[in-house]
Amino acid sequence: MPTRSAGFQINCSAFLDAVGKPIGDLPKFARNKDILVALYSAMVKTRTFDSKAIALQRTGQLGTYASSLGQEAIGVGVASAMTDDDVFVPSFREHGAQLWRGVSLEELFLYWGGDERGNDFAKSRQDFPVCIPVASQFPHAAGVALAKVQKGDPGAAVVVAGDGATSKGDFYEAMNVVGAWNLPVVFVINNNQWAISVPREGQTAAKTLAQKAIACGIPGEQVDGNDVIAVQAIISRALTRARAGKGGMLIECLSYRLGDHTTADDASRYREDAEVSAHWQLEPLIRLRNHLVATHGWTKEDEQLLLRTCKKEVEAATDTYLATAPEPARAMFDTLFAKAPADVAALFEEVGNG
Amino acid sequence: MAELTMIEAIRTALSRAMEEDPDVIIFGEDVGIDGGVFRATDGLFQHFGSSRVRDTPLSEALIAGMAVGAAAHGLRPVAEIQFSGFIYPTLDQLANHASRLRNRTRGRLTCPMVLRAPYGGGIKAPEHHSESIEAMLAHIPGLRVVIPSTPARAYGLLLAAIRDPDPVVFLEPKRLYRSTSEAVEDTGEALPLDKAFVLQEGTDLTIVAWGAMIKGATEATLQLAESGISVDLIDLATLKPIDRATIRASVEKTGRCVIVHEAPLTAGLGAEISADLAEHCLTSLLAPIKRVAGYDTVMPYLRLEAHYMPDTAHIIDAARNVMEFS
Numbered sequence: 213m214p215t216r217s218a219g220f221q222i223n224c225s226a227f228l229d230a231v232g233k234p235i236g237d238l239p240k241f242a243r244n245k246d247i248l249v250a251l252y253s254a255m256v257k258t259r260t261f262d263s264k265a266i267a268l269q270r271t272g273q274l275g276t277y278a279s280s281l282g283q284e285a286i287g288v289g290v291a292s293a294m295t296d297d298d299v300f301v302p303s304f305r306e307h308g309a310q311l312w313r314g315v316s317l318e319e320l321f322l323y324w325g326g327d328e329r330g331n332d333f334a335k336s337r338q339d340f341p342v343c344i345p346v347a348s349q350f351p352h353a354a355g356v357a358l359a360k361v362q363k364g365d366p367g368a369a370v371v372v373a374g375d376g377a378t379s380k381g382d383f384y385e386a387m388n389v390v391g392a393w394n395l396p397v398v399f400v401i402n403n404n405q406w407a408i409s410v411p412r413e414g415q416t417a418a419k420t421l422a423q424k425a426i427a428c429g430i431p432g433e434q435v436d437g438n439d440v441i442a443v444q445a446i447i448s449r450a451l452t453r454a455r456a457g458k459g460g461m462l463i464e465c466l467s468y469r470l471g472d473h474t475t476a477d478d479a480s481r482y483r484e485d486a487e488v489s490a491h492w493q494l495e496p497l498i499r500l501r502n503h504l505v506a507t508h509g510w511t512k513e514d515e516q517l518l519l520r521t522c523k524k525e526v527e528a529a530t531d532t533y534l535a536t537a538p539e540p541a542r543a544m545f546d547t548l549f550a551k552a553p554a555d556v557a558a559l560f561e562e563v564g565n566g
Numbered sequence: 567m568a569e570l571t572m573i574e575a576i577r578t579a580l581s582r583a584m585e586e587d588p589d590v591i592i593f594g595e596d597v598g599i600d601g602g603v604f605r606a607t608d609g610l611f612q613h614f615g616s617s618r619v620r621d622t623p624l625s626e627a628l629i630a631g632m633a634v635g636a637a638a639h640g641l642r643p644v645a646e647i648q649f650s651g652f653i654y655p656t657l658d659q660l661a662n663h664a665s666r667l668r669n670r671t672r673g674r675l676t677c678p679m680v681l682r683a684p685y686g687g688g689i690k691a692p693e694h695h696s697e698s699i700e701a702m703l704a705h706i707p708g709l710r711v712v713i714p715s716t717p718a719r720a721y722g723l724l725l726a727a728i729r730d731p732d733p734v735v736f737l738e739p740k741r742l743y744r745s746t747s748e749a750v751e752d753t754g755e756a757l758p759l760d761k762a763f764v765l766q767e768g769t770d771l772t773i774v775a776w777g778a779m780i781k782g783a784t785e786a787t788l789q790l791a792e793s794g795i796s797v798d799l800i801d802l803a804t805l806k807p808i809d810r811a812t813i814r815a816s817v818e819k820t821g822r823c824v825i826v827h828e829a830p831l832t833a834g835l836g837a838e839i840s841a842d843l844a845e846h847c848l849t850s851l852l853a854p855i856k857r858v859a860g861y862d863t864v865m866p867y868l869r870l871e872a873h874y875m876p877d878t879a880h881i882i883d884a885a886r887n888v889m890e891f892s
Contacts, residue, residue: 331672332672
């Protein structure tokens with residue numbers, strides 16, 4: 213029987229190899245030392261925050277925390293491609309993106325310390341707070357984009373989730389409507405290879421996660437998620453398309469979860485140390501540092517100064533966080549509704565102001 | 567003044583809300599050119615255009631989640647779920663996001679959305695089309711749940727729901743969509759949410775009901791009056807938050823209470839109202855509180871449906887039972 217093939221291919225882009233050597237020509241922004249230093253600094257700051265958050269949790273001073281160790285290039289790469297017109301709809305592992313967007317270290321500590329005031333961002337007030345129920349944030353991004361189209365507002369929605377999230381219906385339902393309605397949404401998958409204890413291969417027989425976009429009629433591409441230059445470049449391209457009314461796109465960022473799923477997890481129960489060690493060779497900070505050293509004269513002193521600066525900032529934020537008193541008990545009702553109905557108002561009395 | 571059925575009153579309210587606020591948009595399955603399977607949005611697509619009245623893919627979780635995102639960013643979405651039996655995929659979005667967004671951002675992002683769905687039994691619909699699911703929705707903190715019982719209240723309450731700054735689930739008893747009509751003036755005047763309606767004042771017995779049960783309760787009230795029993799009849803209308811003050815005041819006056827709902831008995835809202843009265847009005851009670859409710863069973867398919875639905879006779883039996891106690 214004569215047949216026709218619908219055929220598709222999934223491209224995977226990268227600019228720096230694992231040791232920081234350029235693979236072909238770098239994009240223009242990546243030839244600018246200041247830009248590269250800013251990206252590198254943001255990744256170092258994210259990692260410094262991450263270690264501190266884990267230390268605080270281990271000493272009973274923070275709640276359960278989801279580390280972004282090894283995936284800093286995704287958050288920083290994504291956020292650095294966005295503008296204030298865009299809206300970020302994050303999962304719970306994109307601290308680097310939130311910091312770049314202007315969420316403060318104090319706010320992140322407050323949130324992970326169990327205080328909702330950490331979600332009342334002073335900057336980037338249009339951004340969503342982290343989403344805990346996996347994949348349920350995808351439809352929000354479609355809604356944000358719908359509001360933008362409807363009101364003629366510029367910008368796009370950028371939604372991030374992990375590889376496990378692509379197994380959920382919400383992911384497909386949201387991507388499907390973005391395709392059908394041509395909405396400005398960039399879907400970003402942080403494929404860190406593990407959904408708690410289930411490896412990427414256990415989630416799907418699909419060869420790539422990016423190809424899931426094909427079913428929804430939007431383009432899907434892979435990128436080396438440990439290469440911040442490549443991540444920024446591809447998200448910029450996706451955002452340019454979206455802002456120009458050309459619709460949504462799915463970007464699968466290939467990375468690896470070097471830490472546990474959260475501080476409540478022990479990854480040694482389900483994966484080999486050798487696998488983790490091998491991935492330490494591919495992590496995102498070393499390669500950009502190598503590149504900065506080789507191409508832009510980044511010195512040991514520069515590095516030391518950066519580490520000291522990040523540590524100082526994180527320590528100062530920690531002090532502020534630890535000195536912040538919890539809200540009074542009635543805060544649990546204060547913003548439940550715009551105006552408290554009678555039965556909620558009665559609860560104010562019950563808990564008092566303590 | 568126009569005589570409108572409930573479905574016409576709902577359409578009139580939707581149209582009014584869209585006229586007065588360009589941020590109000592409608593989306594759902596078949597709500598566009600088809601006007602919705604019950605015709606609640608009939609003509610709105612033609613009048614307001616395809617960008618404000620949108621047919622979504624067949625995708626209930628998306629419909630609710632997209633409403634959350636759109637509401638947080640300046641729209642006032644009125645999303646339709648085609649039947650309440652298909653509302654379950656939206657529970658994740660309602661419980662985890664719509665009802666919590668204001669609270670978890672301490673007021674930074676809010677969720678002024680309405681999720682409408684035809685609700686309840688009595689029209690010989692297919693399986694999964696006739697369930698009464700208000701109690702599980704009412705159990706979600708931060709959500710309002712509203713069920714109108716007449717065309718005029720459907721009009722006024724839907725306008726209030728759309729204008730409300732917080733999420734509202736608006737359940738429409740489809741048995742009442744076309745069963746009666748009444749004069750409804752399109753004044754744009756909303757009715758209060760969180761407030762029960764006292765439909766008739768009486769002295770001997772309080773009947774609390776909502777939605778399609780108001781019809782049987784009204785009929786029962788008339789018949790009981792003939793045998794000298796004077797009923798305080800309350801249409802709860804907003805099921806969450808419950809207007810406890812109105813119910814308590816009524817029972818303090820009458821000393822007796824019958825609660826009527828179509829939903830199954832166990833863990834239904836009748837239980838909450840009973841408990842509230844037991845806690846706050848014990849010394850006023852002259853007789854046990856009685857619940858008239860659906861059976862604790864799967865909603866029967868159409869041949870047995872009538873056996874399931876609480877009706878006037880059940881309500882009168884319960885009322886007499888309570889009156890005989892003391």
